[in-house]
Amino acid sequence: MSARKQFFFRERVTEGELNAAFDDLENADHNLAADLGFTGVLANAVVSPHALVGDLTVDVSGPGILLDPQGARIFFSSLQNVSVAQDHNGVATAVSSAGHEKVVSVFVMFDRAVSDPRIDGNSVTVFFQQDEAFKFVVVQGAEAAAGSSVPPPLRADAILLADVTRRFGQGQIFAADISTARRQDALVVTGAPRSLRRGRTLEALSDLLSLYNAHVSGTVDRHPAAAIDYAGGGAWFDGVANPAATVEAQLDKIVTDLAAASGAAKLGAAATAGTPNALVAGSVKSQLDALLADINAHINNASGAHAASAIAYAGGGAWKDGTTNPAATVEAQLDKVVSDLTADAGAARVGTAARGNWLDGRANPAGVSVLAALTKIITDLSDQTAGADGAARIGAQASGSLASGSVRSQLDALGASAFRATVANVFTATQTFNGTADETAPALTTTPSVSNRRLLWDITGAPVTYHYRMYAGNQAFELTLNARWDGAQWIKDSTDFPSTKLVLTHAEFRLECDSARTSPFTDVWTSSLRIALSDGFFRSLDVNGNWTALGPTETYAGWEGRSPTGAQSFVGTAAAFRKVFPAVPSSITIVVLTSANIASGPTSFFPTVAGTGVSALPLSANTNTSFYARVIAQ
């Protein structure tokens, strides 16, 4: 209650008395709040960094409702913006040194907003309307090293909303800079583990109720088992006691007791009926022992423990080909497995995992049966598709000049480089035909028999315009220049040149030339040089031009003139052989073709390897004499 003013009838009320009446009511109001200790922030007035674009101001949320320490009501309806760059004295709050900080406190205090000015009887202006108002007071503490700054003290005339930490070079207030640890909310109760900080009673009660409900429901703030008493209980089956303790201790004991080797002996077990075995009442330990003995006896039964026909098979998935495996006995299912797999379709029933890719990268994916996988192997290997044939899928080791790779790559390499009997081959590298070590084995053969002649080799004789050719003739070996046999006659490659042919037969060596500039021409060559070889003679032509040979040779000798006048005067000449014998010939035969005035001879005398003398005795002296004769030496 407030102090009262008892105005009376015909009382002349003064200005002071009227104002005092207001003051009494206002004081009573203030005192009520102060007496209840219900001062501070009642609602909102939350300090936050300036929204949108941060700076050195903070926002204070509205509508803010507070009661100052004297119980005066402070209210502002909308969001307020307060600068913390300066304190209420206009002093900048900036920190001057790096590594330093200071605390700037934001207070709000009661104020009056006067209006409606009027002139009283003393000609003094009086604001007739004086409403409740507020103002923010920014106070800065002393600058100190970071972490050691001291905030300004709380004020008796204002309510602290928040402490803001200023730092060196700071250009913006962040949420982390704002502390509400000292904020003067109306209801602040500290405690552990929970505290309350609220503005209104209902809110505080609601918080308390929520904490309590959460505690009771066990969602939060549950009691530790150590804080709950256990009054003690009956002993275990084996007689071990369970005396009073905390719930925590008893739970630990239970775990310890049951986890111990004797745990099963502590748990009782009722009798269990069964055939052929039953369990008598006892402990879990005694019944486990009995069960173990029964199971071991069963397991140790070496045969006949169960008939497969007595074991149920619940049915399973189908084979790969869809053949089902319905429920049956194990006996029947085993028989079916064997039957299914030994059937022709068995391979179709078994699946296979993915296999490695073929060498050409063709995949062998999973999801197929063994039969399909085998079929795919055959299909893949028999594939004749260009660029994807079976040979490309099979590996091949390096062999000779063939690099390791696939059969396809080696076939391609062979096709590109190797000899193929039915395809014209072009060898751009030197080919070597060494033959075998057997001296009788040919390194190269041409086997078809030759009825007339066969062209073995045709050499393009660039830059001249005719070819060089090698023929296997019928019992002859021939080399030609500018001559091609068309089966009946010779054709000149160029009529600008003669044609030549070298012939080696079993009997002779022959060089032939057709010097005419016409084509074709028959096999009768116009010029021929022939050397007979089959008569067993020895022949050589040395660098001095001597043609040395065995065998008979024929030359010619002749003499004609007047016979000498003396007695026994011979006439004669020399006959040079057409060759040189390797030794002096042992027979010289002179066959006179014609002669005149010859009495004897002509005969040979003083023969050498190169020739012989031919001498004859005239019949009469000083007479026309002659002889002409063949001279055959051998």
Place this chain on the structure above:
Amino acid sequence: MPIHTLTATPAPGRLIQVCAGCGATHTICLDRGGQKSKTGPFALEVGHTLVLAVDASAPVTLTIAASDFRELAHVTAAELAAKVNVTVPGVVATDDAGGLLLESATTGEASRLEVVGGTARTALGFATDGRADPCSSRPVLGQGFGAHRAPDPHVIALRRCNDCGANECLIRTLDCAAPELAGTHFAEHRKVVNALAEHCKASGWSHPELAELHAAETVRPVDLHTALSQGPVVLPPSPPPDKTLAAARAPRGPS
């Protein structure tokens, strides 16, 4: 090939010559003078004569009569030889490969047979131009030319071939044929000729002008057939002369 066969036994030995000029085969006795006609048959005429000088005897004339032969135009060597053998004393006539071989019945240095005349000479192939046969006696080693010329000690002049008129001289050779020629006809013929020459020397069958020279020789042929004393030496057929080969080589076809 001059020499086809040479044999020193039985004495006096003989050689069979194949004429290098025409290929005719002739038998030549080593120690007996002789002459041989061309190869028959012969076209003779009645009254044809053949005058033969045997050894140192006076020439004997053989006259052809119509009754001598069945067909005068085709008288064989054998028919003619028979005629000679009964007509001419001191002469042994035989059919030698179709030709009439006339030989002295004697042997030795004096053994000689010459056809010195007769109208049948042309028909029989004997020379009529006065040319003497270079070897009407036995073959001798060496050839003399009288005092005007040095003799050739290596030549053995054989009897003329009256088929072609060829005069063959066998040449004793003192050089050595290369070993690689062994077995060739050339080398074998040289060895046979040298063997004949050695046989002549050993037998004293040297040209009179060369007998002393041969006796004084200390060099013997190197290529020498050593089997002459053991029997006949037969040479393989001789290759034809180059001319024969050339004649055989007509232009031919592809082969």
